[in-house]
Each structure stands twice: as C-alpha cells, then as structure tokens.
Amino acid sequence: MVVDGHTSPAPDRLWRNPEPKSNYDVVIVGAGGHGLATAYYLARNHGVTDIAVLERGWLAGGNMARNTTIIRSNYLLDASAALYDHALRLWEELPEELDHEFHFSQCGVLNLAHTEQEARDARRRAFANELNGVDAEWLTPDEIAEVCPILDTSPRLRYPVIGATYQRRAGVAKHDHVAWALARKCDEMGVDLIQNCEVTGFVTAGDRVTGVHTSRGTIGAGRVGLAAAGRTSVLTDTLGISLPLQSHPLQAMASEILEPVHPCVVMSNHVHVYTSQAHKGELVLGAGIDTHNGYAQRGSVHVVENQLAAAVELFPIFGRAHLLRTWAGTVDVTPDASPIIGPTPYGNLFVNCGWGTGGFKATPGAGWVFAHTIATGAPHPLNEPYGMERFTSGALIDEHGAAAVAH
Amino acid sequence: MLLIRCPWCGDRDEVEFRYGGQADVAYPTDPHELDDAEWGNFLFVRANPMGALTERWVHTAGCRRWFSVVRDTATNEMTPDIPRRRESR
Ligand SMILES: Cc1cc2nc3c(=O)[nH]c(=O)nc-3n(C[C@H](O)[C@H](O)[C@H](O)COP(=O)(O)OP(=O)(O)OC[C@H]3O[C@@H](n4cnc5c(N)ncnc54)[C@H](O)[C@@H]3O)c2cc1C
Ligand SMILES: [Zn+2]
Numbered sequence: 001m002v003v004d005g006h007t008s009p010a011p012d013r014l015w016r017n018p019e020p021k022s023n024y025d026v027v028i029v030g031a032g033g034h035g036l037a038t039a040y041y042l043a044r045n046h047g048v049t050d051i052a053v054l055e056r057g058w059l060a061g062g063n064m065a066r067n068t069t070i071i072r073s074n075y076l077l078d079a080s081a082a083l084y085d086h087a088l089r090l091w092e093e094l095p096e097e098l099d100h101e102f103h104f105s106q107c108g109v110l111n112l113a114h115t116e117q118e119a120r121d122a123r124r125r126a127f128a129n130e131l132n133g134v135d136a137e138w139l140t141p142d143e144i145a146e147v148c149p150i151l152d153t154s155p156r157l158r159y160p161v162i163g164a165t166y167q168r169r170a171g172v173a174k175h176d177h178v179a180w181a182l183a184r185k186c187d188e189m190g191v192d193l194i195q196n197c198e199v200t201g202f203v204t205a206g207d208r209v210t211g212v213h214t215s216r217g218t219i220g221a222g223r224v225g226l227a228a229a230g231r232t233s234v235l236t237d238t239l240g241i242s243l244p245l246q247s248h249p250l251q252a253m254a255s256e257i258l259e260p261v262h263p264c265v266v267m268s269n270h271v272h273v274y275t276s277q278a279h280k281g282e283l284v285l286g287a288g289i290d291t292h293n294g295y296a297q298r299g300s301v302h303v304v305e306n307q308l309a310a311a312v313e314l315f316p317i318f319g320r321a322h323l324l325r326t327w328a329g330t331v332d333v334t335p336d337a338s339p340i341i342g343p344t345p346y347g348n349l350f351v352n353c354g355w356g357t358g359g360f361k362a363t364p365g366a367g368w369v370f371a372h373t374i375a376t377g378a379p380h381p382l383n384e385p386y387g388m389e390r391f392t393s394g395a396l397i398d399e400h401g402a403a404a405v406a407h
Numbered sequence: 408m409l410l411i412r413c414p415w416c417g418d419r420d421e422v423e424f425r426y427g428g429q430a431d432v433a434y435p436t437d438p439h440e441l442d443d444a445e446w447g448n449f450l451f452v453r454a455n456p457m458g459a460l461t462e463r464w465v466h467t468a469g470c471r472r473w474f475s476v477v478r479d480t481a482t483n484e485m486t487p488d489i490p491r492r493r494e495s496r
Contacts, residue, residue: 231457233455234455234456234457237455237456242448242452243452244451244452244453245455246428246453246455247455247457247480291425291426292409292426292462292478293428293455293460293462293480294480294481294483295457295480295481296480296481296482296483298483300408300409300421301408302408302420302421302422335450335451391447391450391451391452392443392444392447393443394443394447
C-alpha cells in the first residue's frame with residue numbers, strides 16, 4: 001500500500017515557538033484549554049493581543065490531553081445552567097469559527113437513574129433544565145434501549161436502569177484538536193504561546209502583581225490570569241491567598257480501536273462509571289477521583305477495576321474488549337463542585353480554577369468569561385456568582401448531584 | 408495502589424483504608440470569636456501542598472483505627488508521623 005503522506009512535504013507549524021519578551025499586557029499561566037480559550041477571547045472580544053500564555057510543559061499536555069471529552073450543560077442550579085449552556089452554545093459555533101477540524105459531535109448524553117430517589121432527583125434536574133432553556137428529556141428504559149441498544153436495560157442488573165435524563169445537544173469533541181485549533185488562532189492574532197516555561201512565583205508591588213518569575217527568566221505583566229488547573233494553589237500559596245482547592249488524581253482509560261458500537265455518552269452516578277466511544281473507535285471510560293490528594297498524575301488500580309466492573313455490568317458487550325491504556329491528570333476540586341473564576345486580593349491577578357473533574361465542557365465558556373474578567377477587571381455576569389468570596393458568604397453553588405460521576 | 412503502613416497492623420494495600428484528609432485541623436477553641444472569613448477558612452480550606460502533607464487514614468478493613476502519616480503528594484512516598492503528633496494539640 002502506498003501512503004501519500006510519506007511523500008508530502010512536512011506540514012506547516014500551527015503556531016510559532018517564540019522566545020518570551022520581557023513584558024506583556026497580559027500573562028496567562030497555563031496553556032491548557034482554558035488558558036488558550038482565554039487568550040483567544042481576549043484577542044477576539046477585547047482587542048488585547050499583547051499576551052503570553054506560559055506553559056510549564058508542552059501545550060495542552062495537562063488535563064486538556066487527559067480528559068474524556070464529555071460536553072453537556074444539564075446542571076441543576078441557575079448559575080450553572082447559565083454558565084455551562086453558554087459554553088455549549090459557543091461549542092456549537094466554534095467548528096466554523098476556528099476552521100480546524102476537532103470532531104465536535106452532539107451524540108447526546110444519558111444520565112442513568114438506578115434508584116427511586118435518583119429518578120426523582122434526575123427528573124427534578126430535567127425540569128430545572130427546561131425552565132432554564134437547557135434541553136432535557138426523561139426517558140423510560142424502553143426509550144433508553146432505543147437510544148443506546150448495547151446498554152443492558154433488563155431487570156437482571158444488581159441496580160437496574162429505571163430511567164435516564166437525555167440531553168441531545170450534549171456530546172464529545174477531540175480535546176487535543178480543540179487545543180490546537182485555539183492555539184493556531186491565538187498565534188495568528190499575535191499571542192505568544194511559550195512552552196517549557198514554568199511560573200515559579202510572582203513579582204509584587206503592594207497589592208499588585210507586576211510580573212512572574214519563570215524557568216526562563218522574569219517576565220513583566222500588566223495583568224496576570226491563572227489557568228493552571230491542578231497546580232493553581234501551588235502558585236497562590238506563594239502569595240498567601242488560600243483557595244479551597246484540593247488536587248486529586250483523576251483517571252480514565254481506553255480500549256483498543258473497535259467498530260462503532262456506542263452511539264452516545266452514558267453516565268451513571270450510582271454504579272459509578274461513564275462511557276463513550278471516541279471518534280477513532282476506542283471505548284473511553286472514566287469515573288471518580290482517587291480519594292487522596294496528589295500531583296503524581298497517577299492513580300491506583302482498584303479505582304480502575306471498580307469502574308471496569310460497573311461498565312461490564314451495564315454493557316455486557318464490553319466484556320470482550322481489552323483495556324489498552326489508563327492514565328491520570330491532576331484535578332483541582334472545590335467543596336461545592338463548582339469553579340472559582342474572578343478577582344483576587346491582588347488587583348490585577350485573576351483566577352480561573354476549581355473546574356475539577358468537569359472543565360473540558362466549559363473550555364470556550366470559561367475562556368469567554370475569564371477574558372472578560374481580565375480585560376475589564378470585573379466579572380462577567382455569568383461568572384459573578386463564582387468568586388472566591390462565596391466561601392465566606394456561604395453562597396455556594398452546590399453541583400455535587402450534576403457533577404457526581406467525575407467527568 | 409499505595410502500600411500503607413498501619414502502625415498496628417503493618418503494611419497493607421490501600422483498598423483496606425479510607426482517606427481522612429489533612430491531619431491536625433483543630434476545631435476552633437471559640438467558634439464565636441471567628442469572623443465569616445475565618446469560619447469559611449476553617450470549613451473549606453485545607454492544605455494542598457505539592458510535597459509533604461501530614462494526613463489521616465483509617466484502617467477500615469483492619470483494626471479500624473485512625474492514624475497519621477506524612478506523604479509526599481508528588482511522589483507518594485510515605486513516612487510515619489511520629490515526631491509532630493503532639494505539637495499541635
Ligand atoms: C481523566 C480526566 C477526565 C476528564 N474528563 C472530563 C470530561 O469528560 N468532561 C469535562 O468537561 N471535563 C473533564 N475533565 C476535566 C477537564 O480536563 C479539566 O477541568 C480542564 O481540562 C481544566 O482546564 P485546562 O484544560 O485549562 O487544564 P490543563 O490542561 O490541566 O491546563 C493547565 C495547564 O497549566 C500548566 N501549568 C500548571 N502550573 C503551571 C506553572 N506554574 N507554570 C506554567 N504552566 C503551568 C499545566 O502544565 C497545564 O498544561 C477530566 C479530567 C481528567 C484528568
Ligand atoms: Zn490496622
């Protein structure tokens with residue numbers, strides 16, 4: 001077989017690899033999805049282009065490369081529905097806008113209920129979604145079987161499936177391609193994407209940050225935005241800002257490449273697993289965090305075993321598949337399972353963190369509101385409820401129900 | 408999987424334990440003295456270092472006793488928490 005690619009010239013680079021300048025209007029720490037989307041919308045929506053995105057490793061090598069790519073907006077509370085559905089509406093625009101294929105597929109998500117109480121909670125969530133203009137349906141087991149024939153909806157299961165919410169607009173996208181699409185656009189608009197550049201501390205003057213110390217020297221900054229996910233509190237600790245973040249390993253896994261068998265995303269809080277099939281054909285599985293704190297990007301095997309057992313119970317056909325790879329990221333979890341996006345006690349330092357197990361779905365939305373926050377110095381209406389002051393006022397945004405099986 | 412040394416039972420697999428988070432978090436002597444920020448801090452903020460963390464584990468599937476260890480959160484290396492134990496009481 002002759003493969004054309006072997007004789008074609010090397011493809012153009014998607015972005016430059018510039019040396020850092022001594023100073024930028026805006027320095028973003030972290031070139032994951034959120035840092036890149038923030039730089040993109042700073043340039044696109046606010047005309048700010050003198051931006052450096054500093055990345056300690058390689059571009060989008062953190063959680064952005066490790067997540068299971070589930071995108072949905074069926075959260076319970078008004079603040080969350082607004083934030084996540086805004087993100088979903090941006091996802092619906094981005095394939096055309098970014099002009100770089102990233103396989104956004106609105107294949108739908110089923111959130112299964114296995115107990116009467118879970119069914120009541122799930123229906124309440126679906127009603128709340130409808131009131132907030134988020135598409136949601138309640139399906140019976142027969143209707144579920146039509147959407148996802150490989151799912152065992154028989155009463156044979158230890159915890160039979162008694163119903164599910166269904167969000168048709170939900171789906172998946174190819175995470176690394178999303179990052180590359182954003183990176184390419186950022187670069188085109190003049191943003192410097194600087195890899196192998198670890199931020200180790202801040203230069204401060206009174207209650208302002210004037211720059212960052214990095215492994216490639218000190219870089220001055222007019223404003224600084226943190227999009228460092230699991231390592232955020234390592235940075236804020238150096239400034240004495242105490243954030244309610246706990247960093248945990250979160251694992252996921254994939255099978256070998258198989259024929260398309262799995263038409264949608266299925267999530268089960270109760271038996272604790274979620275599944276989908278990647279565009280390329282791997283079955284992709286995930287579940288919850290490892291309970292202990294950790295930065296090792298490595299989790300324990302019993303966590304993998306538990307979710308495989310749950311998956312094989314729900315999908316008997318998976319019993320024939322092979323587990324090919326498991327991996328882990330470091331996710332920054334908050335007490336109310338909602339992110340922290342907003343100003344800090346340092347006037348020109350802003351944080352976007354605490355997305356924990358579910359921030360991929362928010363990538364464009366987080367970038368949009370964080371760019372607004374950085375550009376104007378004040379939160380966008382969508383992230384106003386998400387400031388760190390809610391842990392003093394008590395106005396928590398408790399989304400443990402909608403976020404339970406870490407996704 | 409972590410291999411955890413229970414001070415009473417010896418080395419056992421992580422599955423026999425449950426995690427209890429940061430150790431030595433003292434209940435405020437007089438909660439009424441605390442303002443909202445201090446109370447919020449007590450309720451919600453726990454140490455999250457990359458490096459040594461003194462933490463609680465309980466041997467649920469063994470002797471069912473609580474104990475503390477010092478674990479490096481970057482390498483998972485664990486050492487017993489003996490010298491520091493009384494300090495914060
Ligand atoms: C296994 C797994 C499965 C997941 N599944 C889903 C899912 O299905 N759906 C969903 O919505 N979400 C999911 N998530 C969560 C999602 O991946 C994260 O919430 C999201 O990626 C966080 O934003 P980010 O992309 O910017 O993070 P990251 O990609 O982690 O970006 C942070 C970047 O900051 C860099 N950085 C950190 N410290 C420094 C420093 N000091 N200096 C310079 N750079 C620094 C890091 O190297 C990293 O590249 C999952 C996460 C994991 C680990
Ligand atoms: Zn014991």
